[in-house]
Each structure stands twice: as structure tokens, then as C-alpha cells.
Amino acid sequence: MTTLVVCVDRSNDISRKTGLQMPVAGWEAVHALVTDVGLADPEDSSVNCLLEALRVARDLRDEQEDAVVAVVGGVGDSLVGADRSVAGQLDDLVDRYDPDSAIVVIDSAQDERVIPIVESRLTVDSVDRVVVRQAHDIESTYYLLKQFLGDEELRSTVLVPLGVGLLLLPLLLTQFGPQVALAALASLLGAVLLYKGLAIDDRLAAAVDRARDALYSGQVSIVTYVVAAGLTLVGLFLGALAVGDLQTDVQYVRILLFTYRSVPWLALAALTASMGRLLDELIRADGARRPFINLPFGVFAVGLVVRGFSGYFLEQEGVLGNLRLPNGLVLTPLERLAIFIVAGLVVSLVGVGVAASVREETLDEVVEQ
Structure with a gap:
């Protein structure tokens, strides 16, 4: 049974500092590599990782087991x-030595991400993580701080928000006082932590890429999304205007009136966006999927129901008058609510029926083909 003791250097520091080509295999070759790396950079933790790989290989040989020590770099x-x-x-090491299993020696979290690559080729019996013990004094703290400042990602994540906060702190203290200044500083740091913790920067970058791909591919939905955003703003604006003219301080009445005035525009915005997505699905060769066919009907039905309930409560509060039909018939609040609910249910059922019929036609075409 042959065990491959492999030291992983994903950042390829060993190869850059020594000029050697990876992989390096064999006891003598790795033993000499330790000296070369140590002379090139005595502070590099890779020296300890190489020594640990040699120690593991020696212990396996002492147990009468064949062991091959090697170093790979990215x-x-x-x-x-x-x-x-x-x-x-x-793959080269497997072809050369035909090992039965592997022991992976790493010294950082970055190197640990290579473990699935090793597992896809060999059975990994153990993962040996090398942690270098340091003296906790002023000198070691200085070097840790130096390494921290040398990491570009950490600098942009920690130091930049902290520097902006410290620059704003004196201005806020002189203009608004200590309470407002500390609250604003805490809000700034909290926003930065949430921005990085929730990976909002990655999501924004992905959204920009998706929007660019949609524009290049000629998708209709990119235009309907912009129209939907405009209709949403119109709905929110009209709702705010209605609340501003309302002569009451009762909060739930103001919320109901805002909902009543803005819901038609918000439903129209959602309907526009869903229709754009439906058109994109229809343009595709395989046709539209059932959820995208149901979506416009569902949005319209929800808009009817929400407007009906908000109108019912506003009529009860005397904010809205009774609904008068074209034939002169005046509806009570309960009758008005029932009409909106029934209309929402009918629209929803129509959507289900249309989606089912379209789907059956699609299946029949597939069977005929």
C-alpha cells in the first residue's frame, strides 16, 4: 500500500521563490526544497508545511508503510x-507512483479549498493542518499588522470604512453633538458590515452582468422591467399625494388610503413585468412554462382583492363614498367587497385554465413530433 503525502501550495509561493517547476516529488527533492524555501524567505509558513510533510512520510515509513512525499503548486x-x-x-503523481491513498498537508484556508480536487483522484485518509506557533510579544504583533496591511482585500474591507468614519466623526460632533455622531458612525459601520456580509457587491455585479446579457440577447423583459419601475414610482407618488390631502391623523386609515390609491399602479407594474417575462418565454424555442403563464393572472387577481378590502375599510371609515354603478344602482360596502373578491377569484381561475390549456397543447405538439 502506497500513500502519497502531498503538500499543497495553491498560491504557488514555493515555485516563485525557488524557481523550481511543480510538482516536486521524492524525499531528497523535498528535503532540498525546504532549504531553498527557507533561504529565500525564512518567515514563510511553507517551510513548516514542507517539514510537516517530511515528518508524516517518515512516520509512515517507520510503520513499514510505503510513502511518497510530494509538493504541488497552483x-x-x-x-x-x-x-x-x-x-x-x-494526475502526473498518480500515474508515476500509483498511490492507494493520500494525506494532504496544508497551512492556510486557501490551500484547504484544493482538498476536493485531491479527493476526486485519491482517497484522502487525513488532512494535516499546520499551525505555526508564534510568540505573543510586540514584535510578532508588528509583523502580523504588517501582513494585515499588505492584504489588499482586508484593507479595502476594514480600513477604508474605518477611515471614512473617523473623517466624518469630527464634523458630526461639531454639527450635531456626540449622540448623533456616534449613532451615524455606528450606522455607517453596520451598513458596511451588512454590505460585505450579505455579499451585496457580488449580487450587484451579477445583476449588472445579467442586465447586459439581457440587452445583448434582445430580451423584452429588460424594457418591461424599466416600465414597471416607472409605474411603481407613479403608484407610490399618487398614494403619497392621497395621504397628504387626508384630514385625519389615524395611521391605519392613512395606510389604507395609500394602499387603495397605489395598488392599481403597483398591480399594473407587476403585470407589465410579468408580461415581459412571459413574452421572453414564448419567444424561446421550448415555449412558456406554466408558472409564467399563471403569473399575470395571479398579479391582477391579487390587485383586485387588495383594492377591494382597502376600499371596504375606507368606506366604513367614511373616507370613500359608496360605489355607484352606471345604471344608478348604489352598492353597499359589503356588496362592493364581494364583487372585488369574486372578480379576483374568476381572474385567478381563468389564469389556471389558460395555463392548463396552453400546457396541454404544448404536450400534444411534443407527442406528435
Whole structure:
């Protein structure tokens, strides 16, 4: 049984500092590599990782087990290229030594992400994480701070928001006092933490890419989304105007009136957006899926029901007058609510029927083909 003791260097620091090509395999080769790396950078934790790989291989040999020690490094301009390079080196080691299992030696969380690549080729018996013990004094703290300041991602994530907050703090203190200044500073830092913690920057970048792809591919939905955003603003504006003219301080009445005035525009906005998505689905070769056919009807039905309930409560409060039909018939609040509810249910059922019929036609076409 042969065990491959492999030291992983995903960042490829060992190869850059020594000029050697990866992989490096064999006891003597790795033993000499330790000296080369140590002379190039005595502070590099890779020295300890290489020594740990040698120690593990020695212990296995003492137990009368065949062990091959090797070092692989990620060569490439990107993480994907580096991982593919590591995969190729592992394939080379497997072809050369035909090991039965592997023991992975790493010294950082970044190297740990390569473990699935090793597991896809060999059975991993153990993962040996090397943690370097440091003296907790002023000098070691200085070097840790130096390494922290050298990390570009950490600088942009921690130091930039902290610097902005410290710059704003004196201005806020002189203009608004300590309570407002501390509250604003805490809000700023909290927003930054949420921005990074929820990966909003990645989501925004992905949204921009999706919007660009939609424009290039000629999707109708990108236009209908813009129209829907405009209709949403109109609805919110009209709702705010209605609340502003209301002569009452009762909060739930103001909320109901805002809902009553804005719901038609908000429903129209949602209907426009869903119709754009439905058109995109219809343009596709495989036709529209059932949820996208149901969506416009569902949006319209929900809008009717919400407007009906809000109108009913507003009539009870005397804010709205009774609904008068074209034939002169005046409806009571309860009758008005019943009409809106029935209309919503009918629209919803029509949507279900249309979706079912369209889906059956699609299935029949597939069967005929």
C-alpha cells in the first residue's frame, strides 16, 4: 500500500521563490526544497508545511508503510487556472507512483479549498493542518499588522470604512453633538458590515452582468422591467399625494388610503413585468412554462382583492363614498367587497385554465413530433 503525502501550495509561493517547476516529488527533492524555501524567505509558513510533510512520510515509513512525499503548486493567473494546474500535477503523481491513498498537508484556508480536487483522484485518509506557533510579544504583533496591511482585500474591507468614519466623526460632533455622531458612525459601520456580509457587491455585479446579457440577447423583459419601475414610482407618488390631502391623523386609515390609491399602479407594474417575462418565454424555442403563464393572472387577481378590502375599510371609515354603478344602482360596502373578491377569484381561475390549456397543447405538439 502506497500513500502519497502531498503538500499543497495553491498560491504557488514555493515555485516563485525557488524557481523550481511543480510538482516536486521524492524525499531528497523535498528535503532540498525546504532549504531553498527557507533561504529565500525564512518567515514563510511553507517551510513548516514542507517539514510537516517530511515528518508524516517518515512516520509512515517507520510503520513499514510505503510513502511518497510530494509538493504541488497552483500555477496560473486565476484561481481556476491554479486549481487546474494542481489537478494536472496530481494526475502526473498518480500515474508515476500509483498511490492507494493520500494525506494532504496544508497551512492556510486557501490551500484547504484544493482538498476536493485531491479527493476526486485519491482517497484522502487525513488532512494535516499546520499551525505555526508564534510568540505573543510586540514584535510578532508588528509583523502580523504588517501582513494585515499588505492584504489588499482586508484593507479595502476594514480600513477604508474605518477611515471614512473617523473623517466624518469630527464634523458630526461639531454639527450635531456626540449622540448623533456616534449613532451615524455606528450606522455607517453596520451598513458596511451588512454590505460585505450579505455579499451585496457580488449580487450587484451579477445583476449588472445579467442586465447586459439581457440587452445583448434582445430580451423584452429588460424594457418591461424599466416600465414597471416607472409605474411603481407613479403608484407610490399618487398614494403619497392621497395621504397628504387626508384630514385625519389615524395611521391605519392613512395606510389604507395609500394602499387603495397605489395598488392599481403597483398591480399594473407587476403585470407589465410579468408580461415581459412571459413574452421572453414564448419567444424561446421550448415555449412558456406554466408558472409564467399563471403569473399575470395571479398579479391582477391579487390587485383586485387588495383594492377591494382597502376600499371596504375606507368606506366604513367614511373616507370613500359608496360605489355607484352606471345604471344608478348604489352598492353597499359589503356588496362592493364581494364583487372585488369574486372578480379576483374568476381572474385567478381563468389564469389556471389558460395555463392548463396552453400546457396541454404544448404536450400534444411534443407527442406528435
